[in-house]
Amino acid sequence: DEFRIYAREIVEKEIEKHAADGLGRVDYALASGGARVVKHSEPFIMKSSSGDVFSLLTNRNAGSSDADKILTPSFGEPGQCFPLKGDSGFVQILLRTAIIPEAFTLEHVAKSVAYDRSSAPKNCRIFGWLHDKKGADLEADREKMFLLTEFIYDLDKSNAQTFDVLESASSRVVNTIRFDFTSNHGKPHTCIYRLRVHGREPSSLVMQS
Amino acid sequence: DEFRIYAREIVEKEIEKHAADGLGRVDYALASGGARVVKHSEPFIMKSSSGDVFSLLTNRNAGSSDADKILTPSFGEPGQCFPLKGDSGFVQILLRTAIIPEAFTLEHVAKSVAYDRSSAPKNCRIFGWLHDKKGADLEADREKMFLLTEFIYDLDKSNAQTFDVLESASSRVVNTIRFDFTSNHGKPHTCIYRLRVHGREPSSLVMQS
Amino acid sequence: DEFRIYAREIVEKEIEKHAADGLGRVDYALASGGARVVKHSEPFIMKSSSGDVFSLLTNRNAGSSDADKILTPSFGEPGQCFPLKGDSGFVQILLRTAIIPEAFTLEHVAKSVAYDRSSAPKNCRIFGWLHDKKGADLEADREKMFLLTEFIYDLDKSNAQTFDVLESASSRVVNTIRFDFTSNHGKPHTCIYRLRVHGREPSSLVMQS
Ligand SMILES: [K+]
Ligand SMILES: [K+]
Ligand SMILES: [K+]
Numbered sequence: 033d034e035f036r037i038y039a040r041e042i043v044e045k046e047i048e049k050h051a052a053d054g055l056g057r058v059d060y061a062l063a064s065g066g067a068r069v070v071k072h073s074e075p076f077i078m079k080s081s082s083g084d085v086f087s088l089l090t091n092r093n094a095g096s097s098d099a100d101k102i103l104t105p106s107f108g109e110p111g112q113c114f115p116l117k118g119d120s121g122f123v124q125i126l127l128r129t130a131i132i133p134e135a136f137t138l139e140h141v142a143k144s145v146a147y148d149r150s151s152a153p154k155n156c157r158i159f160g161w162l163h164d165k166k167g168a169d170l171e172a173d174r175e176k177m178f179l180l181t182e183f184i185y186d187l188d189k190s191n192a193q194t195f196d197v198l199e200s201a202s203s204r205v206v207n208t209i210r211f212d213f214t215s216n217h218g219k220p221h222t223c224i225y226r227l228r229v230h231g232r233e234p235s236s237l238v239m240q241s
Numbered sequence: 242d243e244f245r246i247y248a249r250e251i252v253e254k255e256i257e258k259h260a261a262d263g264l265g266r267v268d269y270a271l272a273s274g275g276a277r278v279v280k281h282s283e284p285f286i287m288k289s290s291s292g293d294v295f296s297l298l299t300n301r302n303a304g305s306s307d308a309d310k311i312l313t314p315s316f317g318e319p320g321q322c323f324p325l326k327g328d329s330g331f332v333q334i335l336l337r338t339a340i341i342p343e344a345f346t347l348e349h350v351a352k353s354v355a356y357d358r359s360s361a362p363k364n365c366r367i368f369g370w371l372h373d374k375k376g377a378d379l380e381a382d383r384e385k386m387f388l389l390t391e392f393i394y395d396l397d398k399s400n401a402q403t404f405d406v407l408e409s410a411s412s413r414v415v416n417t418i419r420f421d422f423t424s425n426h427g428k429p430h431t432c433i434y435r436l437r438v439h440g441r442e443p444s445s446l447v448m449q450s
Numbered sequence: 451d452e453f454r455i456y457a458r459e460i461v462e463k464e465i466e467k468h469a470a471d472g473l474g475r476v477d478y479a480l481a482s483g484g485a486r487v488v489k490h491s492e493p494f495i496m497k498s499s500s501g502d503v504f505s506l507l508t509n510r511n512a513g514s515s516d517a518d519k520i521l522t523p524s525f526g527e528p529g530q531c532f533p534l535k536g537d538s539g540f541v542q543i544l545l546r547t548a549i550i551p552e553a554f555t556l557e558h559v560a561k562s563v564a565y566d567r568s569s570a571p572k573n574c575r576i577f578g579w580l581h582d583k584k585g586a587d588l589e590a591d592r593e594k595m596f597l598l599t600e601f602i603y604d605l606d607k608s609n610a611q612t613f614d615v616l617e618s619a620s621s622r623v624v625n626t627i628r629f630d631f632t633s634n635h636g637k638p639h640t641c642i643y644r645l646r647v648h649g650r651e652p653s654s655l656v657m658q659s
Contacts, residue, residue: 035244035453036247036251038454038457039247039248039251039457040251040255042454042457042458042461043251043252043255043461044255046458046461046462046465047255047256047259047465048351049353050259050465050468050469051259051263051317051351052317052351052353052354053317053318053354054317054469056351056353056354057353057354058353058354058355058356059354062318062319062320064318064319064320064321065319065320065356066320105316105317105318107316107523107525108469108470108471108472108523109471109480109482109523110480110482110483111480111482111483111484112482128356142466142469142470142474144467144470144474144475144476145470145471145474145475145476145477146476147476147483147546244453245456245460248456248457248460249460249464252460252461252464253464256464256465256468257560258562259468260468260472260526260560261526261560261562261563262526262527262563263526265560265562265563266562266563267562267563267564267565268563271527271528271529273527273528273529273530274528274529274565275529314525314526314527316525337565
């Protein structure tokens with residue numbers, strides 16, 4: 033009986049985490065929270081006659097561009113991603129608000145339901161900075177950019193992989209991040225399913241101290 | 242081995258419930274089932290430059306107004322709600338069909354993924370009546386209104402909280418309900434994520450007797 | 451402690467399967483993967499004044515027709531289906547790519563959240579063939595059609611029911627399937643929530659040998 037209670041507790045806790053966006057962690061790069069993609073490398077447009085029709089299909093969902101797919105849940109569906117040309121590229125995201133970033137989660141489609149996962153990014157780097165909305169243009173902004181983390185997305189691990197911010201960047205405030213991939217897992221194009229940005233708002237820090 | 246079978250049974254049952262809209266209970270206020278919001282207090286429109294951009298963002302989903310968000314699943318996403326001005330207000334819902342209501346579920350975004358939950362309703366009352374589609378206008382209708390339940394939404398409990406119908410209202414038939422909140426948890430505006438209406442159809446009662 | 455580890459393992463594995471489209475199996479009939487409905491029997495259009503408003507409601511989601519609902523996840527929501535006139539009919543689906551089919555999954559809404567499940571298909575047959583896109587018209591195509599499987603959808607079993615391909619059809623390549631139902635569970639119209647097609651791509655077979 034003690035055992036029954038214990039087993040039920042584990043199950044309920046794990047399902048609660050699953051229901052809370054899979055990780056149970058706040059995401060400041062969520063489209064429904066106000067984040068948006070502000071810049072990206074050249075998108076990949078597939079022909080509907082080929083076996084791969086990501087872009088054309090997803091474009092039918094009026095009102096949400098392909099780029100925004102990076103900032104929305106995938107719910108285990110292959111194709112709910114943003115395809116970019118080539119095996120290297122980038123996406124720049126204006127976050128919901130300025131935060132002190134703590135970790136990032138890169139998600140690809142799960143192995144068990146995927147047609148092919150060789151379009152997943154491999155070598156990745158994430159940069160951040162505090163974008164001044166009134167002042168400087170984008171090029172001036174790039175000078176303020178600093179490295180937040182660097183990682184390899186591993187196809188053999190869980191499909192949502194979380195990476196902590198480098199110690200060198202801890203406690204720095206950013207409202208914009210740039211996700212750079214310099215290689216993928218083999219395909220001529222690269223698909224990004226979802227990128228999440230975890231952290232805390234500076235004001236909550238003030239309140240704690 | 243007996244233990245393995247038992248553990249697996251609990252897990253499968255709980256996941257089945259989770260997959261069945263989280264509660265495994267029929268909802269007569271579901272938009273995909275035919276319910277709709279027919280009236281509400283003044284909506285809150287946020288500016289996209291602020292940290293909170295619910296309304297503007299969600300308006301991009303053509304074809305489903307913000308009000309209908311109350312009648313659709315949230316899938317653990319912050320922002321999938323209907324924001325109303327102030328800390329008090331109301332929403333009036335025409336149900337899928339006339340029912341004998343048994344309980345109501347008010348849902349807000351889960352704590353673990355929320356930016357801020359002070360926009361949740363607090364003191365709530367739900368009224369109901371049988372709206373005559375051909376006859377009386379809305380004001381005449383209000384005279385028929387009776388109290389179905391009264392509750393406080395508690396931020397420390399599960400994010401989907403279910404409240405039974407008062408005994409005084411048991412076995413009365415309604416096709417319209419009015420959700421009234423007279424306070425919230427601190428924000429200048431109030432967000433409603435989802436309201437579900439549980440019960441049984443009068444005809445099924447007839448068949449049982 | 452061993453027991454704790456074991457219980458957690460089961461839970462994580464089952465939730466992983468649930469998160470991977472419920473079955474953890476590739477679906478070549480998924481709209482987001484490029485499949486589409488190319489032909490079907492007469493659809494059923496309901497009036498919004500009745501208790502059942504499937505078609506009118508779902509038509510509001512611009513860009514995705516009712517027929518495509520068969521090729522998208524239902525996420526436990528009643529009404530996320532394609533309603534067809536009568537108790538018999540068919541749907542013809544062009545798959546994402548040519549495959550050797552292995553099994554099919556027919557899904558209806560879960561009992562616990564359904565208003566009424568008598569619109570579910572009952573006696574079903576699935577046919578397949580390799581459609582030549584350039585050449586023959588649809589009528590010529592029908593001559594190439596062969597039976598892949600035959601089954602009864604049982605309302606008392608799990609809401610997603612999987613049926614293997616007949617031995618007589620194993621290892622045959624198809625890119626088009628036809629789902630035929632000759633009876634339903636009692637309603638004057640029939641609702642199809644989702645049909646999945648599992649199998650393997652011929653090229654992967656070549657690579658294995
Ligand atoms: K996505
Ligand atoms: K909602
Ligand atoms: K569906």
